[in-house]
Amino acid sequence: MSEYGPEARTRGGVLRGSLKGGVAAFLGIPYARPPVGELRFRGPEPAEPWDGVREATAFGPTAPKRPYSPPLDALLPDPEVVGDGCLNLNVWAPWEGSAPAAPEGGRPVMVWIHGGSLIHGSSSVPVYDGTAFARDGVVLVSLNYRLGVEGFGVFPDAPANLGLRDQIAALAWVRANITAFGGDPERVTVFGESAGAISIAALLASPLAEGLFRRAVLQSGAPMALPLDRARRTTEAVAARLKVPATAEALARVNPERLLAAQTEVTGKGSPLTGGYSFQIAVDGEVLPRDPADALAAGASAGVDVLMGTTTEEYRLWFVPGGVVDRVGPLAQRLVLWKTRVPSRTARVYRAGRTREKPGEVLGALATDKLLRIPLNRLADARLRSGAPGGTYLYEFGWRSPVLGLGACHALELGFVFDTLDLPETRALTGPDAPPALAAAMHAAWVAFAATGDPGWRAWDPARPVMAFGPGAPSLVEAPREAERRAWDG
Numbered sequence: 117m118s119e120y121g122p123e124a125r126t127r128g129g130v131l132r133g134s135l136k137g138g139v140a141a142f143l144g145i146p147y148a149r150p151p152v153g154e155l156r157f158r159g160p161e162p163a164e165p166w167d168g169v170r171e172a173t174a175f176g177p178t179a180p181k182r183p184y185s186p187p188l189d190a191l192l193p194d195p196e197v198v199g200d201g202c203l204n205l206n207v208w209a210p211w212e213g214s215a216p217a218a219p220e221g222g223r224p225v226m227v228w229i230h231g232g233s234l235i236h237g238s239s240s241v242p243v244y245d246g247t248a249f250a251r252d253g254v255v256l257v258s259l260n261y262r263l264g265v266e267g268f269g270v271f272p273d274a275p276a277n278l279g280l281r282d283q284i285a286a287l288a289w290v291r292a293n294i295t296a297f298g299g300d301p302e303r304v305t306v307f308g309e310s311a312g313a314i315s316i317a318a319l320l321a322s323p324l325a326e327g328l329f330r331r332a333v334l335q336s337g338a339p340m341a342l343p344l345d346r347a348r349r350t351t352e353a354v355a356a357r358l359k360v361p362a363t364a365e366a367l368a369r370v371n372p373e374r375l376l377a378a379q380t381e382v383t384g385k386g387s388p389l390t391g392g393y394s395f396q397i398a399v400d401g402e403v404l405p406r407d408p409a410d411a412l413a414a415g416a417s418a419g420v421d422v423l424m425g426t427t428t429e430e431y432r433l434w435f436v437p438g439g440v441v442d443r444v445g446p447l448a449q450r451l452v453l454w455k456t457r458v459p460s461r462t463a464r465v466y467r468a469g470r471t472r473e474k475p476g477e478v479l480g481a482l483a484t485d486k487l488l489r490i491p492l493n494r495l496a497d498a499r500l501r502s503g504a505p506g507g508t509y510l511y512e513f514g515w516r517s518p519v520l521g522l523g524a525c526h527a528l529e530l531g532f533v534f535d536t537l538d539l540p541e542t543r544a545l546t547g548p549d550a551p552p553a554l555a556a557a558m559h560a561a562w563v564a565f566a567a568t569g570d571p572g573w574r575a576w577d578p579a580r581p582v583m584a585f586g587p588g589a590p591s592l593v594e595a596p597r598e599a600e601r602r603a604w605d606g
Contacts (some may be wrong), residue, residue: 123252140211159363177206216298248535255299274364313337321408334424338491347398399477418504425511431480444476465603482565515586
C-alpha cells in the first residue's frame with residue numbers, strides 16, 4: 117500500500133482506493149468505454165487503459181435515469197452521479213498491508229446486479245455497501261449498466277439487450293481482473309434483486325455468459341423475457357411521444373433529458389400486475405436465444421448452484437404506498453384477475469384461506485405468487501426432476517416492516533443481505549428497530565453459499581424445504597402455503 121491508499125494492478129492500469137478497518141474499497145472503475153457519441157446505442161467496448169495511478173475513491177457516474185415517483189422516492193433512495201462513463205463497477209476486498217488479505221487460491225467473489233425495473237437504481241445506493249461482505253471474507257463487486265431505452269430499447273438498427281450485454285462485459289472484467297483484489301475467478305457468485313434477479317435468470321440462459329460465474333442468487337425476480345416484437349412496443353411508444361422514428365439513429369439525436377422525460381411519461385402508469393409500458397429483456401436470438409424460463413427448465417446452467425426466493429408480501433411495496441390495497445373492492449379484484457388471466461379456481465382457494473384480508477390484500481397475494489413464488493418453485497422443481505448437478509435452495513423473507521404498513525414487502529430484505537441495517541437509507545424502509553440477529557443470519561447464509569455452494573439448509577427435494585427468515589428466528593419450513601401453490605397447477 118502506498119502512503120496514500122491501497123493499490124491494485126488491473127489489466128487496464130493501477131488503481132488507488134481507500135482503506136478502512138481492514139477493508140479496501142475501489143470505486144468507479146471503468147469496465148467499458150463511456151456509451152456516448154458513436155457508442156451510444158452500441159454494445160460495450162473494452163475500457164481504455166490508463167497511465168500512472170487512477171484514483172478510485174468515489175462512485176462513478178450512474179446511468180441516465182429519473183428518481184422514483186413519490187412516495188417510493190423516500191423509501192428507495194436512488195443517488196445520481198453525473199457523468200458519461202456509467203459503465204463502471206466497485207470492488208470491496210479484505211486488505212492487509214500493501215496487498216489483498218487472501219489465502220492461496222483466492223477468496224469467493226460476489227457480483228451484485230441492482231434492481232429498479234430496468235429504469236432505476238445504481239451500484240452507489242448506500243444499502244448496497246460491500247463492507248460487510250469483505251469483512252466476512254468475500255470480494256464484493258457491484259456494477260452499473262445502461263437502463264431504460266438506452267439499455268433495453270429494441271431497434272431495427274442496433275443490438276438488443278444492451279444493458280444485459282453491459283452486465284456480461286462487467287463479468288468478463290471480473291474474470292480477467294479479480295485476482296488483483298484477492299478474488300478467485302473460479303468462484304464467482306452473481307446475485308441480484310428484482311430486475312437484477314430477472315437479469316441473472318437471463319444470464320443463466322445466455323450462451324454469452326457461460327463460464328463467467330459458478331453460482332447465482334435470485335432475490336424477488338423470476339425468469340422472464342419478451343419476444344422482440346412485444347419488447348419493441350415500449351421503444352415505439354417513447355419514439356411516438358418524441359415524434360421521431362423508433363430507430364437508434366433517430367433517438368441518438370434526441371437530447372438525453374428529453375429522452376428521459378418521454379421514457380418516464382410512457383412507463384409511469386405501468387404496474388407489476390396489470391402491465392402497461394415497461395422495458396423488458398428481449399429474446400433476441402443472440403444474447404438470449406430462447407425464453408429463459410424455457411431454457412432453464414430444459415437444463416440450461418444445470419451445473420450452476422442456485423439460491424432463490426421472495427419476500428412473503430412482495431405486493432405491499434406496489435399496492436400500499438399509493439393506497440391501491442384499500443381501494444380495491446371485490447368487483448375490482450375480479451376484474452383485475454380476469455384481465456391478468458388468473459384462473460377462477462385459483463382465486464377461490466386464496467379467498468377461502470384469507471377471509472380476514474381485504475380484497476386488495478388477496479389480490480396482492482395472488483400477484484406475489486403469480487409473478488414470483490410460483491415461477492421460482494417451478495424452476496426448482498424442473499432442476500430437481502432433471503437431476504441438475506448444481507444445488508438448488510429456496511428461502512422466504514417474512515420479517516414485517518412497521519413503516520407505512522409495508523410488512524414483508526418487495527426489497528425489504530436488501531439491508532439484511534448486505535448487513536447495512538444501521539444506515540439511514542436502509543431504515544427508510546425497515547424503520548429503526550429491524551433485528552440485527554436476522555440480518556447476521558441472512559448475510560451469513562449468502563456468504564456461505566458464495567464460499568461453498570451451501571447456504572446452510574437442506575437442498576430442494578420433494579418435501580419442498582424453504583428457509584424462512586422471519587418473523588422470529590430463521591427456521592426451515594416444508595411446503596409453505598401448499599394449498600395456494602397447488603391451486604396454480606394445471
